[in-house]
Amino acid sequence: MALIVQKFGGTSVGSVEKIKNVANRVIEEAENGNEVVVVVSAMGKTTDELVYMAQDISRTPSKREMDMLLTTGEQVTISLLTMALIEAGHEAISFTGWQAGMQTESVHGNARILDIDASRIQAQLKAKKIVVVAGFQGSDANGEITTLGRGGSDTTAVAIAAALNADRCDIYTDVTGVFTTDPRYIKEARKLQSISYDEMLELANLGAGVLHPRAVEYAKNHQIPLEVRSSMEKEAGTTIEEEATMEENLIVRGIAFEDSITRVTVNGLPRSLGSLSTIFMTLAKNRINVDIIIQSMTAEDTTNLSFSIKSEDTEAVLNVLENNKDQLAFDRIETEGGLAKVSIVGSGMVSNPGVAAEMFEVMANTGIQVKMVSTSEIKVSTVVNEKEMVKAVEALHEAFKLGQHAKVLV
Amino acid sequence: MALIVQKFGGTSVGSVEKIKNVANRVIEEAENGNEVVVVVSAMGKTTDELVYMAQDISRTPSKREMDMLLTTGEQVTISLLTMALIEAGHEAISFTGWQAGMQTESVHGNARILDIDASRIQAQLKAKKIVVVAGFQGSDANGEITTLGRGGSDTTAVAIAAALNADRCDIYTDVTGVFTTDPRYIKEARKLQSISYDEMLELANLGAGVLHPRAVEYAKNHQIPLEVRSSMEKEAGTTIEEEATMEENLIVRGIAFEDSITRVTVNGLPRSLGSLSTIFMTLAKNRINVDIIIQSMTAEDTTNLSFSIKSEDTEAVLNVLENNKDQLAFDRIETEGGLAKVSIVGSGMVSNPGVAAEMFEVMANTGIQVKMVSTSEIKVSTVVNEKEMVKAVEALHEAFKLGQHAKVLV
Known part of the structure; x- marks a missing residue:
């Protein structure tokens, strides 16, 4: 039995149908006898739509109120995904960022995680439930709702994996892994079996866009093995780990x-x-x-x-x-x-x-x-x-x- | 200077334009030198849309997860309204139900309010801010998100008015007051200047629909004067108070x-x-x-x-x-x-x-x-x-x- 953290991005949960599909991916891991924590983003274009509404009201909306607004996006996803898991006959429970114990700085729009009190998640895992957590969000010491900024859901997933000492953190996305270069432009692009944290960091910073640099850095610091894989296809993805454990050591990887x-x-x-x-x-x-x-x-x-x-x-x-x-x-x-x-x-x-x-x-x-x-x-x-x-x-x-x-x- | 609680329902906050209009109504009271707490519902059809999504997933969705889902509706409204107030040059802050100290039973879908810890609201009023609170929602002793059921936002407004010992609780809605009967059917229907709590309770229970019975009962028990009035028209509404204080005592009022x-x-x-x-x-x-x-x-x-x-x-x-x-x-x-x-x-x-x-x-x-x-x-x-x-x-x-x-x- 392993403890696995899975993260599904906005595209993977973009519709009710897609959420049902995600539920199936989650259930597969659970039925293999694993403990599963799922981290999700807001559905598809939800965040953009909320931003448009805010901009209709103010060109410079209060950052505190933007966090209040945007965090509803993931809250919708966690509840729908949990309903889908329960409907499929599995015990499951959802948590917002503050409920999941994501304690952050008192900063709005781009807060860093200070600590994770994972006790509520742990209690529910012990009760044999699948735990679904809202990515991207947390709260500060005064009970103010905060967000982690761009790529925040990746960071949430990795941080929870570290706090729970998870065996693996799987980042599900709309591509099947990390490629030598962008396959939309270069047809010879090849999916990498593995890549080191540092290489991924450079690629992430350079706009490869699969995984947020903060998440990669957090994973490197806590030595959490990541796997980037497709939420639609079943093929193996790309593992991100320490150089030493990798099979092939290319001079240029991407x-x-x-x-x-x-x-x-x-x-x-x-x-x-x-x-x-x-x-x-x-x-x-x-x-x-x-x-x-x-x-x-x-x-x-x-x-x-x-x-x-x-x-x-x-x-x-x-x-x-x-x-x-x-x-x-x-x-x-x-x-x-x-x-x-x-x-x-x-x-x-x-x-x-x-x-x-x-x-x-x-x-x-x-x-x-x-x-x-x-x-x-x-x-x-x-x-x-x-x-x-x-x-x-x-x-x-x-x-x-x-x-x-x-x-x-x- | 008075302390006024204002409540705006879903129709009154049904679009960004309407939210700006609500902001103006709030600002009027604030500029008259009053302390103002505003309670709002979810925007227009939001709750229905969320319910449809849930029903697409399960015919009997988990009540806990329904609360998780539906409470996002008011959270969107409080943030947008607060942005509009700030944009208009007023200091304002929004609170979810749990942030506002709405402590409820551990029941999902229809929880009763057990207690209100109004300290966070009071601190912000003291700091001269307009406080915007999400209606309909609270949390239990374990930090679980709960909802108050139908008419919950009315109840939130009255309960907060009682906790703050407010001078008045104004319920803004899409009609201009309580009528002798439904003016959509009977053209002679006349708006009442005042009505007693008990009469309003009977009318509310009989489907008059303007104000939820629970809210009226709460107001009666705590002797909070209510006023039902229009969010669009400026005319005076209908006050709901003790029999003894009323001007006219009709045998049949509605x-x-x-x-x-x-x-x-x-x-x-x-x-x-x-x-x-x-x-x-x-x-x-x-x-x-x-x-x-x-x-x-x-x-x-x-x-x-x-x-x-x-x-x-x-x-x-x-x-x-x-x-x-x-x-x-x-x-x-x-x-x-x-x-x-x-x-x-x-x-x-x-x-x-x-x-x-x-x-x-x-x-x-x-x-x-x-x-x-x-x-x-x-x-x-x-x-x-x-x-x-x-x-x-x-x-x-x-x-x-x-x-x-x-x-x-x-």
């Missing part, structure tokens, strides 16, 4: 990409120690995420600074910079839109210094200009023209033999 | 009526002491509400029993009686459908023994056959043919001069 990137270049910044931090503090205060950052010196004792942003943030970035021009003391700003980011990820890179070079060579041979570069121990990111994005991914996928099984062992 | 009534007659019951209680205990166990009951002796040492039910319960009643025929030992059952109940209500009746006789005379003069009669201290109910219902109400409304103001003083 390729992530993202379009709608804009490069912003700030020319003629004074070469003072504080000018960089001033710029990025100012942008952060205005909640603008900056990705790749490149700094270059000029002959005239000034600095040119380039960074990449999501194109949708361009106007906001320009406003912030212009509004702070006196303090930032730059010369002028240039922007270049229509760009994309292409990144290769793999733990094997650490011990293979030539990987970045190989990547640039592939790009050059394919006739693709690399406009920005950023590297970490297990990834290399490049910025290219949006129109060449898919071509770049195809060439890299081919060059690093990602379509084939485990040929490139370290 | 006429209630209800169609789709069926009379069931059980012939040839043994004249034993227990046979009546056995029948009604059996029906009650099967959750069938019986209204008027008439018993008549026959020559043959047996009893004939008639009672009225809602027509929709007819099949269930017949099944229950037939299934228990051995124990109940009756001869045969007759039913007559297509009936209606017409009742006159007024505190003045207690000291005017001729009122029932006058009612029967009016019916006779109008050519309407009275098939059943039941009386209490402040009401007389009759059962007539459904086709004659409106004619009966018109004649009674005219005869008791309900269309005119305060002519019939005691």
Whole structure:
């Protein structure tokens, strides 16, 4: 008998029919003799619909009240799923975030989990019930309802798995696993049997979108084995675990990409120690995420600074910079839109210094200009023209033999 | 400065536009220098939609999970209304039932309020905030979410008014007050300036539908003055208070009526002491509400029993009686459908023994056959043919001069 935490996202519970299907997946595990805790998101488009209503009332709705509003979404799902489990003859009980003991910071919209009092869940598991928990939500020490922000349901599932010392945490989603790259664009994309926490973290941060980075980090810290798998298909998914336990150790395990990137270049910044931090503090205060950052010196004792942003943030970035021009003391700003980011990820890179070079060579041979570069121990990111994005991914996928099984062992 | 509890029902908060309108009504009271607590129901058809989803999953959904599901309805309304209040420049905060301290029995679907810990509401009033509370819901001692059943939001409002020792509890609805009879049927129907708790209780129980009987009873027990008024029109509504404080004391204050009534007659019951209680205990166990009951002796040492039910319960009643025929030992059952109940209500009746006789005379003069009669201290109910219902109400409304103001003083 194992203790399994299952998480089903919004697409998997998007209709009453789909909820019944999820109930069957849950019952399978229960009938195999396992204890099961299920974490669910709001149904399909529910969250969007609630957000629209709020925006009809206020362009800047109170964050506390947004949490009050949005947490109803998962509450609907847990009750319907529990009804479906009971209807199928299984004992089951639902819990909201506060009932499940998800204690968070006193922050609305993006709270971190402080502690989990899993006693109520444990008591119900002991009573042989399937426990259904609302993802994404918790409450603070004053009984205020909070939410965990984007990808919160993944985090809920992993955190509960850690608190219960679960044997496994299965993340059910609308894809069958983690792929070497996005199969909607690259037909040679192959589902990975396993991937390390760190690789998944880089892929998640790079927009692969299957699993939220916070959840992966939490799983890594608590050594919870994750499996990403399909809520519709029965095939095995991708396990996410420590490097050491993995079967194949590829140099490059996956390729992530993202379009709608804009490069912003700030020319003629004074070469003072504080000018960089001033710029990025100012942008952060205005909640603008900056990705790749490149700094270059000029002959005239000034600095040119380039960074990449999501194109949708361009106007906001320009406003912030212009509004702070006196303090930032730059010369002028240039922007270049229509760009994309292409990144290769793999733990094997650490011990293979030539990987970045190989990547640039592939790009050059394919006739693709690399406009920005950023590297970490297990990834290399490049910025290219949006129109060449898919071509770049195809060439890299081919060059690093990602379509084939485990040929490139370290 | 007064402390006012306002309650807005589902129709009043049926859309984002209507919620903004409600916000304006709330703000008016606040800007008059009053402390305001607002109790709201779920938006319009929300509850129905949630019920449909549940019924798609199970014909007999778990009551606990139904409470989990339905309570999301009010939670959506409180957050949206609070956003609207904040958007209009007022400080406001929303509370779910459990946050507002509504402590109930451990019963799902129809829990009674045990106690109210109003400290969280009081603290926010002290901080000069408008407090918005979810009606209809509470929680038990184990932190389980419960609901108060039909008319629960009215009860929430009155209970909070009592706990806070409020100066007034205003029930906003889609009519402008309590009428002498239903204005959709009788064009002479007149809005009452005031009505006593007891009269309102009789009217509410008779299907007048404006205010839930439980709420009226709670208000009477705690002497909370109620006012029923329109959420759209600005005119004064109807106050509900103790008899002694009322301006006009009419003999008959209102006429209630209800169609789709069926009379069931059980012939040839043994004249034993227990046979009546056995029948009604059996029906009650099967959750069938019986209204008027008439018993008549026959020559043959047996009893004939008639009672009225809602027509929709007819099949269930017949099944229950037939299934228990051995124990109940009756001869045969007759039913007559297509009936209606017409009742006159007024505190003045207690000291005017001729009122029932006058009612029967009016019916006779109008050519309407009275098939059943039941009386209490402040009401007389009759059962007539459904086709004659409106004619009966018109004649009674005219005869008791309900269309005119305060002519019939005691």
